[in-house]
Amino acid sequence: DIVMTQSPDSLTVSLGERATINCKSSQSVLHTSNNKNYLAWYQQKSGQPPKLLIYWASTRESGVPDRFSGSGSGTDFTLTISSLQAEDVAVYYCQQYYSTPITFGQGTRLEIK
């Protein structure tokens, strides 16, 4: 099984500042056949289902604000929020969909300072 490890577990950032969340997979999720990283990022607000933000490690889902960006390849990935807004308070998860069983990171709780 591919183990997904996020860091940090929690993060407190001031409004307008940058927030960075890291995700490391225990093996590469880069598929050589199409050169795509099978890595997604989700945002989950209290009482709501997960919302897809980023897929293929760096492709922003339609409707997601451009302050959200994803980067990385192979085993190391980053979600960046360039200028934190109040509505970004949530728990963020990375997910690998490279192989079954599908696995998620443990989550990173993002709060406002």
Added chain:
Amino acid sequence: QVQLVESGGGVVQPGRSLRLSCAASGFTFSDYTFHWVRQAPGKGLEWVAVMSYYGGNTYYADSVQGRFTISTDSSKNTLYLQMDNLRPEDTAIYYCAGQYCTATFCERFDPWGQGTLVTVSS
């Protein structure tokens, strides 16, 4: 409108069974592979099971293998999760999610349902 709607959750005693449903609309059911993902109270996301419409292959998390069965009814555009011999640790919100797949690759998990709560308690 592309959507998945779960139903069937509730309170059930340990050892009993429950069947969840997930109704799909707004997209071609046969183009998708479907998953169940759960979230225990205050915990993270845990993948539970997958059914590949293309080939009908099924896979399960070790925690539910032998107790849960995933299936689809293409005539009703509906995904199911039959949960037998339920345990208190199965208490969670259960989400269904669709994943566009071809014979050679699969894309992201999209859409997701809103979830249905299963509580296993005596």
